[in-house]
Amino acid sequence: MTTTYGPVAIWGVILAAGLATYAIRLSFIHLFGRVEGVPPALERLLAYVPPAVLAALVAPDFVPESATLVALADPTLVGGAVAVVAAWYTEDVLWTVGAGMAGLHLARFLL
């Protein structure tokens, strides 16, 4: 699993990926600097970006192997469920991660 590419190719990949990523980051930050206001329709649209992106980021990590009760006893799912409850009550990242980790390892130990 080691690359046979030389330093020029590797630095080329790093720079190309880095520049393109920076262009993506800058895109709207740059564009909106030249626009007086954000169209209300777009602003409403953007309000739903955080729930949509975060849900799309995490959901694939918490898919049961099958639609059975046994599959629901997966330590990852237990940890995730505990984390959701902790997030709901505490709205705190450290508590949520701590509870999720504890849930994962407890489930691994018990199940």
Place this chain on the structure above:
Amino acid sequence: MDTRLVELRSGVRDTLPLLLGIVPFALVAGVAGVEAGLTPLQTLGMSVVVFAGASQLAALDLLGSDAALGVVVLTAVVINLRMMMYSASIAPHFRALPARVRAGCAYLLTDQAYAVTVARYRRADEERGADEEHGADENDVGAVDGGPDDADDGGLRQPYYYLGVGGTLWIVWQVGTVVGIVFGAGVPDAWRLDFAVPLVFLALLVPVLSDRPSVAAGLVAAAVAVFAAGLPFNAGLIAGALVGVVAGVGAERLGLAAGGSA
């Protein structure tokens, strides 16, 4: 105390809990670089230049198996396309800043910096009230010329909170990469520290599901992302997010917001 310093510190403090999820991720980025056959300098260079964990890991994985260079770059870029949505979402808050400052802020834009900062801005907007913000729009042009010492009013933001968040994440990401390079896979896999990453995203997701359209956006995005998980280039993530946003707007149009809980 100087309000700029207070804001900066506040950003650093709000970022500390996230580091639990970032540190193992950064360590993995360092380890993966060495394992893929990159020199320590190249591995650190990738963390500095690209500064986006998931795309770095994907690029390293592909480099290690001698994939075509174009495919390596394209994969990394597509994984980072989601940042365009962050850029659009956070841009209104930065529009009063000088171009150079905006260019610097853009470099620090990551999943975590976006999520933490936007949550803070949302809270501030709710406290301020929507009417006041619309009333302040007229003054925005003047404030652009007024320089960084103008009071924060209307929708205008100073970047110090964001810089506290982004700067902390940047430093920890680089230090974590170096530690990963030096110590390799020191932490046993059995600790499952990698699990901290999705847990951090869950911790950020639950509080933003604050009304019914937001819940609709989240549920639809999750469903699409799961069903499209097999697509190459992480397209499932992008498809899920886009369809989720449409679902949120659609739910709002249908009037679900009226009966939504707080």
